[in-house]
Amino acid sequence: MDFFLKTDNLMLLGIALSSGLMLLWPVIQRGRAGGSVSTTQAVQLINHEDAVVVDVRPLASFQNGHIPHSRNIPLAEIADKAAKLPKDKPILVTCDRGQIAVGGAARLRKAGLERVMxxxxxxxxxxxxxxxxxxxxx
Incomplete structure (x- = not known):
């Protein structure tokens, strides 16, 4: 019990706890986003189920290069434009590295789209x- 009462140990416990939470944050975010798919799975969904690819990067980045036939809906606009996306097809969300896309996917799921990855x-x-x-x- 003395271990928990020492100031230095409390600081170490706080650091350990916050580090653990930071490691879990991506897992929590991915759960809210509805899951993820590899590039191979994405190609299969595009080819076999006519999946819609939504690129959440800014327009300038999108114009420099994007997945063919993808739609550019910047992250700030995604909630407003979610109603224009088909509800009967898979929605694949992307950005540069897949991290910002997690937030976009979560917003699309919150807007009522179910098959968002x-x-x-x-x-x-x-x-x-x-x-x-x-x-x-x-």
Whole structure:
């Protein structure tokens, strides 16, 4: 019991607790986002189930290169434009590395879309897999 009463030990316990919470935060966020898919799974969903890819990056980043046929809906606008997305198709959310997309996916799920997933690793993983990109506006 003396261990918990010493100031130095309390500080160490606080650091350990906050470190653990920081490690769990991505897991909690992914749960809110509805899960994730690899680039291979994303291609299969696009080809077989006509999945819609939503890119939440700013327009300038989107225009520099994006997944072909993806829609650019910046994160700040996603809640307002969620109603325009189909409810009967999978929605794949992406960004540069897949981290910001988690927030976008969570907002889409909150707006009532059920089949929402994040592409693991985002556009960077897409490029590393050797998959095509486009600079066409959509």
């Amino acid at each position: 994040v592409i693991e690793g985002g556009l960077n993983a897409w490029l590393q897999a050797g998959l095509p990109t486009s600079t066409k506006k959509k």
